[in-house]
Amino acid sequence: MGLNTRRLLAAPLLVLAAGGGLLLAPSAAQAAGVTATVDVNSAPLKMRKSPSLTGTVVGTLRDNQKVTIVCAVTGPAVRGSVRTSTQWDRLSDGAYIAHAYVTGSKTIPRCVSTSPQAQPVKAKPAAGTYKIGTVHSADGAVNVRTGPSTAAPVKRAVGDGVTVQGVCGVVGSNVVGSVRTTTQWNRLTDGGYISHAYVVTPTLKLCPGASLTPPKTTPAITxxxxxxxxxxxxxxxxxxxxxxxxxxxxxxxxxxxxxxxxxxxxxxxxxxxxxxxxxxxxxxxxxxxxxxxxxxxxxxxxxxxxxxxxxxxxxxxxxxxxxxxxxxxxxxxxxxxxxxxxxxxxxxxxxxxxxxxxxxxxxxxxxxxxxxxxxxxxx
Incomplete structure (x- = not known):
């Protein structure tokens, strides 16, 4: 066997023919992982089964804890203590954490596999189909829910000063907020609902089939x-x-x-x-x-x-x-x-x-x- 042949066999096997397809070996960085540090200030950072705030919680990480990140995928935007980002980091144990709470000097590679958990970036809504509103809350983070009700499941939470894209308004649960007391809920471009009681926004149109007739209530004062x-x-x-x-x-x-x-x-x-x-x-x-x-x-x-x-x-x-x-x-x-x-x-x-x-x-x-x-x- 010649020298050139021996060198080829000694090198790592990167590509194998398999039923007409290709099996890609992970990059060196992805295989070894990237060490990073959790920065959450106080509350523990939740580890999730999928790259989403609605993903099942599988564990928590404390502030300043070191983690090994294998690769990154795109998911819902998160406003964290380090940054606001749509990046979610996959850890060595398969769990995901929001990159918004991670610090580190090394570049994290993209996940090369087409994981069913990875979420592509959604197309930006066409201009003119929504109006920008600003959350104003003295009560902490405001929940964005799956329906116009305080009993509806929470999709995510947004903090004071965050902008949201409102499409139209509907009637829902009455909410006493930092801006007003109202039964109006604003439907957002992602299909979620946020109480109008916490949002300063230009006038929103009625959602199709909705009515915003003010509720008839009895005054609490004489x-x-x-x-x-x-x-x-x-x-x-x-x-x-x-x-x-x-x-x-x-x-x-x-x-x-x-x-x-x-x-x-x-x-x-x-x-x-x-x-x-x-x-x-x-x-x-x-x-x-x-x-x-x-x-x-x-x-x-x-x-x-x-x-x-x-x-x-x-x-x-x-x-x-x-x-x-x-x-x-x-x-x-x-x-x-x-x-x-x-x-x-x-x-x-x-x-x-x-x-x-x-x-x-x-x-x-x-x-x-x-x-x-x-x-x-x-x-």
Whole structure:
């Protein structure tokens, strides 16, 4: 046997003919594995059976623990203590961990086998089919679920400041969140659902077949408590924008039914102020779509979708009411009477604020019946 033949036989066997196919030997790096370090700060890192947050947990790793990574695959994005990444690392025992929690200086090779557990990168949704929203949570991570309910299984969790891609909105479980209290859930591009109570987003359309009619609920406070809660925001509205506090409170009583309306209970919107092309100003926290009945000047009524502002507090709604009147030129004549509540609301009504011919009488009757004038402290 010649020298060249002996050298060929001594080399590692890389390719074997097998039934017409090829069997690839692993790369040297993949065979030996790459040593890396877990960085989770506090809670243990979960090892999963598949490269996904929904994969079965098969173990945990502590902070600073060394691991041997064989190769990497693509899976759902994870925001970790090291990075945000779609990479998942396969360990020497076959388990997977999110690369978002791993540090190391060596390059991790891609898994060369077509493992059924490896997940290809999904195509990016077409622009215009979704709207970007931002999660705002003072309560920790927010769950993205398989359905619009707090009882639905969790697909993943997202933290404060994370952006999500909302497609449309549906009604689901009522949630008290950091942005608002609402029954709206936003369907995301991956099919998951996140409560609108934690998301600041442009107006979302209704999901096909869905209704966002506000729930009819009973207020948790009495009229006396409503008045007490109204004073601070109403007086701040006068100081900032010049609308008499008595007028603001009376309008809130009439337009929200002492806080009984769906808008006020779900979105803290006491005056029915709408969003304009997705814009909600500086005092509101977002927009909420509702199916409403509206009527034309000719008296023809029809069903439509309207987008209303949502507020973090009652006071924000009251202050935005003052801002709304101040910035609309049609109401400017009223601001000649910022210290005369009756003349102020007369001019607001005459400028077309309400079509009800008895609106002025209703407002002044409320101001007199509940002595709302006592809240007009001109300072």
């Amino acid at each position: 009229p006396e408590q409503f008045l007490a809660a109204s004073v601070t925001g109403a007086q701040q509205g006068w100081r900032e924008f010049g609308v008499p506090a008595s007028v603001t409170i009376a309008q809130a009583i009439l337009e929200s039914g002492w806080g009984r309306s769906g808008l006020s209970t779900a979105d803290r919107n006491y005056f029915g102020i709408k969003c304009q092309s997705g814009r909600f100003g500086t005092l509101a926290s977002g927009c909420h779509d509702y199916v409403t009945q509206e009527c034309s000047a000719a008296g023809k009524c029809f069903t439509t979708t309207a987008s209303f502002r949502t507020y973090p507090t009652m006071g924000h709604s009251f202050r935005d009411h003052g801002n709304f009147l101040r910035v609309n030129s049609r109401y400017q004549p009223a601001f000649s009477y910022t210290k005369d509540a009756n003349k102020f609301i007369w001019n607001v009504w005459k400028a077309g604020y309400a079509t009800d011919p008895n609106y002025y009488m209703k407002i002044t009757a409320l101001m007199a019946s509940y002595d709302l004038y006592k809240y007009d402290v001109w300072k």
